[in-house]
Amino acid sequence: MAKLMQPKSFLKSSEGSITSYDFKDIAGGEGYVTFYLMKDAAGYTLSSETLYSDVVSLKQAEPGAAPAAKQFDQTFTYTLNTNRVVNGSVIVTIMADSSFDSVCSIVNYFHVDFIRIRGGSETVIATGNTVTRTYDATPTNEFSNTIAIPVTNSVFVKGDKIGIRLQNWIYKTTGSTGIVLIIGFDPMNRTDIVNTQLTLTKSTVSIPFKIDN
Numbered sequence: 411m412a413k414l415m416q417p418k419s420f421l422k423s424s425e426g427s428i429t430s431y432d433f434k435d436i437a438g439g440e441g442y443v444t445f446y447l448m449k450d451a452a453g454y455t456l457s458s459e460t461l462y463s464d465v466v467s468l469k470q471a472e473p474g475a476a477p478a479a480k481q482f483d484q485t486f487t488y489t490l491n492t493n494r495v496v497n498g499s500v501i502v503t504i505m506a507d508s509s510f511d512s513v514c515s516i517v518n519y520f521h522v523d524f525i526r527i528r529g530g531s532e533t534v535i536a537t538g539n540t541v542t543r544t545y546d547a548t549p550t551n552e553f554s555n556t557i558a559i560p561v562t563n564s565v566f567v568k569g570d571k572i573g574i575r576l577q578n579w580i581y582k583t584t585g586s587t588g589i590v591l592i593i594g595f596d597p598m599n600r601t602d603i604v605n606t607q608l609t610l611t612k613s614t615v616s617i618p619f620k621i622d623n
Contacts, residue, residue, distance in 0.1 A: 432616065440498045440618035445573070446597035447486050447504075447613040456488040456573050456615060460597040466611050467602040469509070470578065470591045473516060478579040480521075482593070486615070487527060487573030494566045498618030499558040500524050500536070502574060505594035507552040507608045508545035514586030515546040519579050524559050527571035534575070536561050544583075545591065552610060561618075574615055 431441030445456040448463035470481055502522050508515075519542040523534045540555040566572055580591060592602065594611030602608040 431619075431621075441621045442498075442501075442616045442618050444614050444616045445486075445488055447576075447595050447615070448597050449595050454484045454486050454595075456486045457597055458488065460599075460612075462598050462600075463596040466596040466600050466604070467592050467594045467608050469604075470580070470593070472588065472590050473518075473580040473582050475584065476517075476581040478517070478519070478581045480577050481580050481591075482576065482578035485525065485527075485532070485573060485575045487525070487571035490566055490568060490570050490572055492568050494572075495620040496535075496561050496564045496566065496572075496617055497620050499560050500574075500618065501556065501558050501616040502538075502614070504540065504555040504576065504613045505552070505608065505610045506545075506555060507592050509588070509590045509592060514589060515544050515583045516586065516589050516591060517542060517544050517581055517583065518591055519543070520555055520557075521577040521579055522557060522559060523575040523577075524561060525571075525573060525575050526564070526566060527573075528567070528569075532575075535564050545589070552608060554610070563620075572617065 432444045445458055448455060448457050449465050473481055504520050520540045522538055524536045526533045526535060536559045538557045538559040540557045543553050592608050594608050594613050596611040599612035602611055
């Protein structure tokens, strides 16, 4: 990735307001904005601020045996208040761990769709999978699952919802029982004291928006 600068704000004449970027790709001319996966009273969403989520993490059900099956399938979106163009790598990081009140292990990967919702119609712009990981029943199996999804000049208009569809594909190994996956959904990055396992719970989506020069 090109050299990154500290966060800066740029005045967009088309927006009439200040747009703040978390970091900038100098060579590509994109400003990255980081959104946080969370859950509120209405459901799953993306937040541009570090707010408290209704849940710190989500404990999944015990998966079945191989092959991997889809266990979680939710959209996380943010409504844009201006026209934007996405160009560059959308960087998604999902924090996850396994429960430790169990034996043996589970194997999973996350499938991510970068999406646009316009007028109730969902369009998949680009997709990708994280690496496949094996979680056992020890407290040290916390993983940061990160993927960069290339997107080229994708146009969003005011009122569009921008975001991701997140799927968890998972199975348990032979002889495993009681082991489940825990996924972090808290922008404030609180420790999961309910499931007593996940200490890093801030999952993010960093989106590269074109900067008007």
